[in-house]
Amino acid sequence: MTFSIVARQGGSVGVAVASKFIAVGAVVPQTRLGVGAVATQSFARVAYREEVLALLDQGVSPADALARTTAADEDRDRRQLGAVSAEGQATFTGAGCMDWAGGVTGELAEDGGTTRYAIQGNILVGEQVVLEMERAFRAGAGRPLAHRLVEALLAGDAAGGDARGRQGAAVVVATPGAGYDHAGTEVDLRVDDHPQAPTELARLLDLNDLYFSGPEDVVPLEGDVADEVATRLRTLGYDAPQVEAALGEWAGVENYEMRLVPGGIDTKVLQRLRDLTA
Template sequence: MTFSIVARVGDAYGVAVASKFLAVGAVVPGARSGVGAVATQSFARVAYIDELLERLKAGDDAEAAIAATTAADEGRDERQLGLVGPSSAATYTGANCLPWCGGVARDSGTAAYAIQGNILTGPDVVAEMERAWLASEGEPFARRLLAALGAGDAAGGDARGRQSAALYAVQPGAGYDSSGVLVDLRVDDHADPVREVGRLLGEWEMVFGHAEDVLPLEGDLADEVRGRLARLGHPNDDVAAALADWAGIVNYESRLSPEGIDGRVLEALRAATPN
């Protein structure tokens, strides 16, 4: 009833998951900076999240951690897991998981992933997720997770349909107030939850991201930005001050730069003030 990717790139760990199940993000994903990430699904045992992460923290590799925790679980034949640690990755599908079910796991050293699903339309769901993950090398970590999830959804995903999706990732120093949360998004009940997570990721990047592709506020661009901000109720000869006022209202403060205007903020400003 669920498909997911658990992954690591450098010191970032994360999970992307979708299911024909209400609020899958409340059940399946878990991650801890410096330790690992896990997805527990198919009659999910939520306690696996802490148990598996603690075993990784204690030094077990992913396969050993899964073997030890499932051995003590009478319901192991119905469970499915993906687990990635600092130097290992593993996927587990119980003998009684509902078809199509299965997964794949790889660790290349600098990156690792475990992709798995159950009640899928077929094995191409997992295969397409793996293909998309590998093809997105070099892109931002959260975007790679989303690309894999989207590929699985496009390939058929959960055979019963769509309902919820989630994206959760951690990285030291990332996120709001350097909390270590790179991204934390849930769509609990939606006709197209993977697409909606993608839309929300774009909003997350605007609010919690940092300045990029900065353009100097000079000449014609400064005049354009000053005019557009005035139309939004922020008239000020000091264009940087006007920009800061507007950014504070729309929560783009983290993208402000003393060097000029962030490229995505400029796009948002233009969208808010169509010609």
Template sequence: MTFSVVARSGSAVGVAVASKFLAAGAVVPAAEAEVGALATQAMANFAYRPQGLTLLRTGVAPADVVAGLTAADPGRADRQLGVVGCSGDGATYTGADCLDWAGGVAGPGYAIQGNILTGPEVVEAMESAWLGGAELPFAERLVATLAAGDAAGGDSRGRQSAALYIADRGAGYGGLSDTAYDLRVDDHPDPVTELARLLAGHEILFGTPDPATLLALTGTLATEVAALLTAVGHPTLDRWAGVENLEGRLVPGFIDPLVLEHLRTKAQ
């Protein structure tokens, strides 16, 4: 029912998944910072999520996690599973009774798998996208990998849902959680494209500014920003940014170009 990529980048671990299934993001992914990530699909086994993370937490390698979970499961022939840890290769498993086309590939820090696909070209396209996307930020790389599978044919039954889940120590909102991304498209005619749109919005709202691109709030720019703030009805930049959920992008004495562009758009 599903195609997914489970991967690691630096200290972050995560899963991107799409399916002709309602709310696949509620079923498939699990990840824990500094532990690992997994995807359970086909006839998904919810117990794989806590059990797999527990095994990873104790230092069990992904291939042994897969072996242990499936060996203890009488329904393993209908399961599909992908696992990555904090080091080494990922691991993937496809049960003998998963509906065609079903299969997966794994390598250093990734596992890609799918079932009821249009063909092996889906997994092949995803692996090529993952390996060729090393320059991308991790979240964008996962979604680009998912999009490559979707473009190659994806789920042979059609499209319905997609999700992105990434865990990284202290990378959540305000640095107070390890959930860096938790984006879900539960029911949509083009869910992977919609997931990419949500990711772009997430970056604006919750991303951190690039110090190299910050603009000094002096001279004509300071005058323009003051006028824009008046136009949107707020006395200070921090008050307006709080309303717009952009407070994480504020730097005293400077303005992030993304914040400036958003302010200009709102003032229009």
């Protein structure tokens, strides 16, 4: 009752998942920096996540890790798993999973090394779901991993997705030095209950970029730009003598601190200010 993709790109590992299942992000995905990523679904055995990652951390290949963990499970015929590491990728679909069920794996050479992925789903409208996910992921070369994962999820959803409908979705990505406080959690987003969960997840990912990414396309806070920013900030009630001080006060309230630059303004922050004062 779920479709997911696990992938490794450069030093990043991640998982995206969607399902007609509440809070699916609490059950299916897990990542570990420097090790890999895993998804467990179809009568999911949550313990698989730590078990598989522990084996990957020991240097076991994803294929062998899935084989070892499922071999000891009496309910393996109902399980579905996907895993990636720096060394490989693998997917497992038990013979008893409900139709349509299956998966694909692949890799492609990109800047930064070999990108690897495993895609799997069960109770889908058909094989086209995982094939469209694969097509979208491969077409996203050069894009940040989180966006490639969500784009693959959206492609699977557009192809029919879960045969029962939509409810939950999630994306998690770990990247060294990324995210808040540079702790390595680049993205960790969940949509627990929404009639258009994959689309809502994509919206949250855009917000995640706005709040937790560094400054991009900075323009000098001077001349016409400074005048415009000062005018728009006054509209919102921020009227400090120096425009940069007013901008910092507003950005602190709106949680845009990670995009502040001395003497300049990030274009996404500027656009957000324009949207709020249009």
